[in-house]
Amino acid sequence: DIQMTQSPSSLSASVGDRVTITCRASQGIGNSLAWYQQKPGTVPKVLIYAASTLQSGVPSRFSGSGSGTDFALTISSLQPEDVATYYCEKYNSAPRTFGQGTKVEIK
Amino acid sequence: QVQLQESGPGLVRPSQTLSLTCTVSGGSISSGDYYWTWIRQPPGKGLEWIGYIYHSGSTYYKPSLNSRVTISLDTSKNQFSLRLTSVTAADTAVYYCARDTIIMLRGVNHPTFDHWGQGILVTVSS
Secondary structure (H helix, E strand, C coil): CCCEEEECCEEEECCCCCEEEEEEECCCCCCCEEEEEECCCCCCEEEEECCCEECCCCCCCEEEEEECCEEEEEECCCCHHHCEEEEEEECCCCCCEECCCEEEEEC | CCEEEEECCCEECCCCCEEEEEEEECCCCCCCCEEEEEEEECCCCCCEEEEEEECCCCEEECHHHCCCEEEEEECCCCEEEEEECCCCHHHCEEEEEEEEEEEEECCEEEEEEEEECCCEEEEECC
C-alpha cells in the first residue's frame, strides 16, 4: 500500500503568517490528492482535491500544489478559525490512505 | 441536502462483533455515482479508511481489515452497515460513515468525502 507522510506533525504560528504543510507519497500518485481540515470536535471537511483545486466555498487563502510524490498545502495568511488538524489523502487507487495529520495552532 | 447518521452500540466486548448502521436522508443510496464509506478515528489519532460499498453492491476493504470487515447495503431502508468481527481494544474509535462523491475534472475522476455523519464513539472493553 502507498504510505502518506506529512510534516510537520504540529506547528504554531502567528495570525497573518504564511503556513505550509507538506505531504509525501511513498509512490507516485499523479495529482490524486486531497486535503481535509478537521476542526476540534467536528468532522473533516474537504478543502482541496486534484492536488490544487479549491473545493467550492473554501477561502482563497488556502492553496495546494504538487504532483507525483510531493505535495503541499499553504495557508497564505493564518486566521484564528484555521486552528485545526489537516490531513492529506491519496485516492489514485484503493485502499484510500490519509496522512497522519498536522495540527495547526495559533502562537 | 444529504445527511448521514451513524447508529449502534457504544460499547462492545473484546472478541465480539461491532455492528453499525448509517442512515442516509435527503437522497437515495441507490442512485448516483457514490461510494458509501466507513472511516474511523481512534481517540486523539488520525483517520483510517475502512472500506466502501457501491450501489451495485460491490465492495472494497482495507487489506489489513479485510478478513474481519463486511459492509452491506439495505436500499429499502436507505442504509448501509458495517460489521467488524473479533474486535480488540485497538478497534476503539470514532466511526464515521461518509459519502464519497466522484468529481470529474478534465476527464479524470477525483473522489472526495463530501458528506459525513457526526461520528459514533465505539469503545471495546470488558
